[in-house]
Amino acid sequence: xxxAGSVPQLRRGVRLSFDHVRETHVLLFPEGVLVPNATAAxxxxxxxxxxxxxDITAVLETRYSGVREQDVLDVLARLxxxxxxxxx
Numbered sequence: 001x002x003x004a005g006s007v008p009q010l011r012r013g014v015r016l017s018f019d020h021v022r023e024t025h026v027l028l029f030p031e032g033v034l035v036p037n038a039t040a041a042x043x044x045x046x047x048x049x050x051x052x053x054x055d056i057t058a059v060l061e062t063r064y065s066g067v068r069e070q071d072v073l074d075v076l077a078r079l080x081x082x083x084x085x086x087x088x
Contacts, residue, residue, distance in 0.1 A: 002053070004069055007088045008076050009049030014084045016044045027084055034084065043075050049088050 010016065014029040016036075025041035027034040036044060042063070046056045053072055060067040079085040 002073055002077055002080065002087070004054045004057075004073070005052050006076075007049060007052050008047040008056075008080075008085045009088055010044065010047055011084055011086045016041065029084060034082065036079075039071075040075050040079065043072055044079070044085075047076075047085060 011029070014027060017026055017028055018024070019026045022035075025036055025038075025044075027036055027044065042060060043056060046059055051059070053069065053076065057067055057069045057072045060072065076085055080087070
């Protein structure tokens with residue numbers, strides 16, 4: 001179960017990159033490509049295997065208004081289901 005203290009990181013072989021042609025972030029992995037929305041890209045960019053969900057939420061709160069920890073947890077849970085995020 002994912003909690004506020006969980007520490008997410010991109011799974012091995014998964015890479016977040018910016019596609020300058022499409023002007024959007026893309027998530028590259030051996031089985032394919034995902035185009036995350038801006039919210040998911042912001043969260044994924046902070047998944048370094050060191051920051052907890054609480055830490056990620058705190059960073060996002062400095063950039064955007066109205067960030068809720070539950071929203072970050074929901075985004076990470078969906079990305080975990082797609083097997084692009086792992087937990088340390």
